[in-house]
Amino acid sequence: MSKTVLILPGDGIGPEVMAQVRRLLDRIGGFNIEEGLVGGASYDAHGTPLTDDTMAAALKADAVLLGAVGGPKWESLPFADKPERGLLRLRKDMELFANLRPALVFDALAQASTLKTDLVRGLDLMIVRELTGGVYFGEPRGIEDLPNGERRGINTQVYTTSEIVRVARVAFDLARKRDGRVCSVEKANVMESGLLWREEVQTLRDAEYTDVQLSHMYADNCAMQLVRQPKQFDVIVTDNLFGDLLSDCAAMLTGSLGMLPSASLGAADASGARKALYEPVHGSAPDIAGQDKANPMACILSASMMLRYSFDMAAEADLIDAACQDVLNAGIRTGDIVEAGMTPVGTVAMGDAVLAAM
């Protein structure tokens, strides 16, 4: 039975890095690949950051692979037309509530971190970010005119028990396959929604995951601890907004943003299959778009995550991961991860190298 993958390259460097993934999937073979537009690219073609047709295709696909969305070209568009709304609609309509963002330091790249090498060598932490709730989607929201001539902007941070429990469960399950430790992050000292978060995560742990070690941390402290001693963490679980900041901070600690994949997962259906979207952690990097400079590895490793989690193709995923390692160890590097004495290669040459190493 052939597996349908919907590829949404998106904006900026998205199409370039995705082209390398495409070559790789063609090599492996056996996929039914569809392509669509999202973000600014979709807005330019259809006047909306995601068409209903593409949304329907995403819901039907066995997995979605996304490049990146956004760029200065579309920054002054009305709120509902912004490229980001396309990505947010995908997350919401596919109910992708759990966003897995590994922050992993590749041995060959430990020196690329802005942190002292000892503090990051061997770093392997996983941030589980809630992705369909909180202030990203809460109502009421908007900008209103006040009688005194001022304006007022409103967003609502809201979480229910079940929204918290289902994402916490993903974190606990992951911890069991890792070092068995979860750190739950909120601002329970200031926000009631954070207090509820803390209580529900603790209740779930005490009821079903007594073998997992659970700690709680305020989000501001977590931002500090990531910089102070990132290796103290195993799995971090947090809400949509804190997860946005903290996972980017953690990603940057590795010094190689261009290497980091992510997975966004929905609930498992009766057959055990989950809706899933895979995307690199890096953004659309408009400053280097179209110049054959972008590092395709994060997108390639996102495809590898897809093979592993959505298609049970661990052997092929291992092959890709090993090929990426080999290429790094051979000193083949794009500009973002190049070291003194090496000559940087372009996006296509990096794709060549990974394919050759396989």
Added chain:
Amino acid sequence: MSKTVLILPGDGIGPEVMAQVRRLLDRIGGFNIEEGLVGGASYDAHGTPLTDDTMAAALKADAVLLGAVGGPKWESLPFADKPERGLLRLRKDMELFANLRPALVFDALAQASTLKTDLVRGLDLMIVRELTGGVYFGEPRGIEDLPNGERRGINTQVYTTSEIVRVARVAFDLARKRDGRVCSVEKANVMESGLLWREEVQTLRDAEYTDVQLSHMYADNCAMQLVRQPKQFDVIVTDNLFGDLLSDCAAMLTGSLGMLPSASLGAADASGARKALYEPVHGSAPDIAGQDKANPMACILSASMMLRYSFDMAAEADLIDAACQDVLNAGIRTGDIVEAGMTPVGTVAMGDAVLAAM
């Protein structure tokens, strides 16, 4: 005319570090010093994290000096009794809307950073955090029971034009005395309140501060850029919640949290005087409380900020700042900033050293 200073040592290491400040203010002389309780200390004595009497004293004082609040002892108290509510009430009732958090790397301490030394040597950035609005105070808020047996936690992120403009003004005024650059931080791509923030800051700049260079950045990117290249920033202005995380991240970059003061300012009255509260950036550090280990410098430098900004005593403030520099250069260090080959000194000995250096 004698200046009334209300000292609120608070919890954890608060009383210890404040004791050193007290010695210093006594040495300078001419202050009418009052003391009060806040946070867990106030809860233990009076059943509330801030009494009305102490609140009244804070409103009457010419300046407030605060140590730190909070600790595990009070973490399971009901929301309204938590130590943090005392601090939040002070900020709100004194209308301290602008929180100035410098992230400064002292030459003698550049190596203490977890970042590579080159990236932080000479770092001098200022985060201006909105402090009386946003999700910290927005209504509706709370935890409610749903008919289906679940609970729902709600907080509201809300900003009006005037709330944004008054704190942006503080940032622009500061930038004029520094490097003339302001970076405004929000999530305008996801939150309407952030979009309003961006628009109002830009409008103010175009109307009154065309000599200041203004850029805008998404909060997740800012968390990355702080770790990637912190010296790119001059002044950052952001909302209450983002400011909480980003200023702690920036503070940790310096590697010497125990060195960083902060000021929280209200509007200027007819005479030009502002309500003001000064406090170290570090927290109550319960793990080392009562052990004569805490670094009193952040609290001492907070007092120096008070002299400079509230009392126009620049000469005395310079004297304190120089004394702290001298002590550092002489290699006298508390445990948090000690380097290989030095013997750490305690809180009191550090106070002795600063007094001696003056």
